[in-house]
Amino acid sequence: MPQKKICIIGAGLCGSLLATRLAQRGLNVDVYEKRPDLRRVEIDAGRSINLALSDRGFKALRMIGAEEEVRKHVIPMYGRMIHPLEGENSLYRYSGRERDFINSVSRPGLNAFLLNKADDYEDVDLYFNTACTQVNLDTGEVELRKRGEGRVTKKYDIVIGTDGAGSVVRQAFSRASNRIRFNFSQKFxxxxxxxxxxxxxxxxxxxxxxxxxxxxxxxxxxxxxxxxxxxxxxxxxxxxxxxxxxxxxxxxxxxxxxxxxxxxxxxxxxxxxxxxxxxxxxxxxLGTIKCWPWQYEGRFLIMGDAAHAIVPFYGQGMNCALEDCYVFDQMIEEFGDDWNSILKAYDDRRKPSADAIADLAEDNFYEMRDATADPVFNRKRRIELRLEQEDPSYYSKYSLVTFKEDLPYEKAMKQGRAQNEVLMELARNVENPDALSTEVVKQKLREALPEYFG
Ligand SMILES: Cc1cc2nc3c(=O)[nH]c(=O)nc-3n(C[C@H](O)[C@H](O)[C@H](O)COP(=O)(O)OP(=O)(O)OC[C@H]3O[C@@H](n4cnc5c(N)ncnc54)[C@H](O)[C@@H]3O)c2cc1C
Incomplete structure (x- = not known):
């Protein structure tokens, strides 16, 4: 069977990881990036922009054999250092487990690293300064404009948009919304x-x-x-x-x-x-973009922020975009070269996860803004922190989302929310959370949530 001609629009974090993985699977990929090559030209006026990289992101980097190399260039962040307006600063560890921490990584540094990885493969052709201006959903033609030159049109069997929150590929879906029943919402x-x-x-x-x-x-x-x-x-x-x-x-x-x-x-x-x-x-x-479907006719697909931009309050947008590539790769493993099934199965499998992390990230915004001043919420936090410290098998909602890389976001959300309800109820009824023994808390969780703690 002749190989599919694949193109990726956008060589950000998601696009460059995806290109590398597809090349590792022996596929031929053209990648178009509207900005200059950030390995050669300083972008963002030389500002250092960093992101929190955690276990789901590392899982995806492991897939291309890059985890260890990236770990050499990150700074571990073991907890949140809270700076109150008055009083002492306090460091709250992310969990009671030593191995659970998140990492500060340079966005351009990681992007450059992934571009180098993609460049290692002859089957990847990277085109910088080349913006996709339109995608034709009937023909598979993509219209490209190279800076300083005219427009050209190229035809592909598979077009994947990893072109971020303002995605041109998603806009093509929007323009055909009646025909493909494309749902879209954007909330600032x-x-x-x-x-x-x-x-x-x-x-x-x-x-x-x-x-x-x-x-x-x-x-x-x-x-x-x-x-x-x-x-x-x-x-x-x-x-x-x-x-x-x-x-x-x-x-x-x-x-x-x-x-x-x-x-x-x-x-x-x-x-x-x-x-x-x-x-x-x-x-x-800052805003949340939700849309559906992400694929059309087994030929066109959006991934990463192009499909699900979220607010940054869980530190998961990039991790989710990288995990998208991991899940997509699992679909390739499952369906071989049946691209129709790959795209459809990816769409079905991944959508609940993206919706969950979008909702969690929004919740966290309100939690960080409002709940940290709520005494019940603070008592609940103390109860939970001690629980995590004394019983390493317990994962808070944050830990389920951030450190349980094999638990899909939607499951982490469901369990995390259920635990929170039980602990908030406990916190409402105790004056001094430190007087509450961990055994009592665990017993409450066992009684209320046997499906998780039985
Ligand atoms: C303030 C802030 C803080 C954040 N902090 C974190 C964090 O701590 N942890 C975390 O996990 N996530 C964080 N995120 C989210 C993270 O930045 C995104 O989720 C991530 O960058 C998504 O990667 P992506 O590759 O899908 O999209 P992008 O990184 O946006 O990459 C898209 C690429 O496509 C290119 N492109 C766009 N249009 C076209 C076109 N028409 N033609 C060709 N190329 C095109 C762009 O130039 C870009 O290179 C944060 C976001 C914000 C705003």
Whole structure:
């Protein structure tokens, strides 16, 4: 049987991993990326942008034999370092198990690494500065525009869009929505984000704890920071666009400076570039995109953010996009060269997982914003943390999602939510959670949820 001609639109994290895996399976792939080759040209004005990489992402990297190499270039973050407005900072480990932690990875660094991997295979042709402008769902033709040149059209048997939240491939699905019964929803938060920096100290030292994800939770907004290998931290301010303590209210350098001095006094002296960063970096929006179906006629498919962009409050968007490639590969294993079945089965298998992590990520936004000030919620957290420390077989909702790489997101969500209900009920009825023995908590869980703890 002649080999299928496959094209991938978008050489981001998902597209470059997918191209590598398809080449490892002996398939021939053309990859089109609208931006320049980030291994040669500095993109994002040289800003260090990092992401939290966790077990699902590593599972997908293991699939292409790259896990160990990537682990050499990440910074483990063993817990959340909470910086209250007043009082001592506290480090809350992600779980009671030593092996459970998340990792800060450079986005461009990981992307460049994956592009190098894809480049190792003769069967992968990478075309940079080449944007896909249209996809014809009847013919399989993709219209491409190379920077500085005219448009060309090429025809493929399989077209996979890994072209991110603004996907052109998804737009082709939308245009044919009546015919293919394509459902689409996009929901923005009223909160946006801006990236800032804590530069390295002398000799590339870290000016705050290196091995933690730092969080400054505040009322209606928050700041986080993740470490970079050069000793700097990428800081992200999440704040509402309008109203009190919003991006629009911080409309002068004085207001920005005084807001940061008041709200984040412990970083007052270590963010010297605050005002420059504030002006140079955009205030960007955050939202959730859900759509369905992701495939059409066993020929066209969307994956990663193109199919399911989510808000970043679980640190799972990239992990989910990488896991997409893993699940897709399992379908190839199962269905061989029956591409119609591969695409359809992938679609069915993966959609519930993507919906679950989208919902979890939104829940976490509200939880981080509102629930951390709720005494019942805080008591529940204490009960659960101790439980995880004293019984390593117990996984909190966060741990199920982040560290149970073989448990699909939808199952992690179902179990995690059920556990939470039981623990919240307990927390409502105790004044001092430390007085509650772990055995009593486990007994409650066994009684209420025999399917998980029986
Ligand atoms: C503030 C923030 C923080 C985040 N933090 C985390 C985190 O800690 N952990 C985590 O797991 N996830 C995180 N995410 C989510 C993560 O960034 C995304 O889920 C991930 O980048 C998705 O990868 P992707 O390859 O699907 O899409 P993208 O990374 O968006 O890649 C798409 C690629 O397609 C290219 N492209 C687009 N249009 C075209 C076109 N028409 N033609 C050709 N090429 C095209 C783009 O240039 C890009 O290279 C965060 C997101 C945000 C916004």
């Amino acid at each position: 938060l009223d909160t946006g984000y801006k990236e800032l920096t804590i530069p390295p100290g002398t000799h590339a030292s870290f000016l705050i704890e290196k091995n933690a994800l730092h969080i400054w939770p505040r009322d209606g907004f928050m700041k986080i920071a993740l470490p970079n290998l050069d000793g700097s931290f990428t800081v992200t301010l999440f704040a509402p666009f309008d109203g009190e303590n919003s991006f629009s209210s911080l409309d002068s350098d004085e207001k920005v400076r005084s807001f940061f001095d008041r709200q984040f006094p412990d970083t007052k002296d270590i963010m010297p570039d605050l005002i420059r960063d504030w002006h140079e970096n955009p205030s960007s929006s």
